[in-house]
Amino acid sequence: xxxxxxxxxxxxxxxxxxxxxxxxxxxxxxxxxxxxxxxxxxxxxxxxxxxxxxxxxxxxxxxxxxxxxxxxxxxxxxxxxxxxxxxxxxxxxxxxxxxxxxxxxxxxxxxxxxxxxxxxxxxxxxxxxxxxxxxxxxxxxxxxxxxxxxxxxxxxxxxxxxxxxxxxxxxxxx
Numbered sequence: 001x002x003x004x005x006x007x008x009x010x011x012x013x014x015x016x017x018x019x020x021x022x023x024x025x026x027x028x029x030x031x032x033x034x035x036x037x038x039x040x041x042x043x044x045x046x047x048x049x050x051x052x053x054x055x056x057x058x059x060x061x062x063x064x065x066x067x068x069x070x071x072x073x074x075x076x077x078x079x080x081x082x083x084x085x086x087x088x089x090x091x092x093x094x095x096x097x098x099x100x101x102x103x104x105x106x107x108x109x110x111x112x113x114x115x116x117x118x119x120x121x122x123x124x125x126x127x128x129x130x131x132x133x134x135x136x137x138x139x140x141x142x143x144x145x146x147x148x149x150x151x152x153x154x155x156x157x158x159x160x161x162x163x164x165x166x167x168x169x170x171x172x173x174x
């Protein structure tokens with residue numbers, strides 16, 4: 001893992017696969033890449049061997065990036081309720097079934113045709129990982145037919161939450 005300064009109180013973390021993500025300086029980082037190219041990267045106060053089991057133990061604080069470039073079913077699960085007009089959803093809905101409804105308290109702001117900013121209030125399990133914990137989850141989801149789905153999520157304590165916008169903007173692919 002490479003770590004470089006990224007501004008006051010922030011560092012850029014880069015894993016051995018070349019994925020980069022900004023997060024609070026001095027935190028730990030872990031990542032995993034699946035055989036199908038799906039990847040998950042987390043920056044949090046405590047990262048253990050099992051990235052997913054440790055997330056609930058971070059007191060809700062984490063920065064994550066999830067990328068799904070190839071798995072059609074995985075992409076469908078992520079985007080179905082958010083982008084119901086996406087070609088992938090229209091073409092595969094009969095195979096994968098109806099969309100799971102998104103939480104009523106989750107708010108979305110359209111950034112582009114298949115690009116949204118989201119906020120999951122505390123206690124609301126929505127798009128972001130981790131969401132549903134004691135802190136709001138702020139993030140962005142983008143889908144394209146060629147690149148798949150990318151989701152960057154930021155759940156920081158109130159004193160650091162203003163950094164989330166920069167973290168999200170710099171974490172999304174160009």
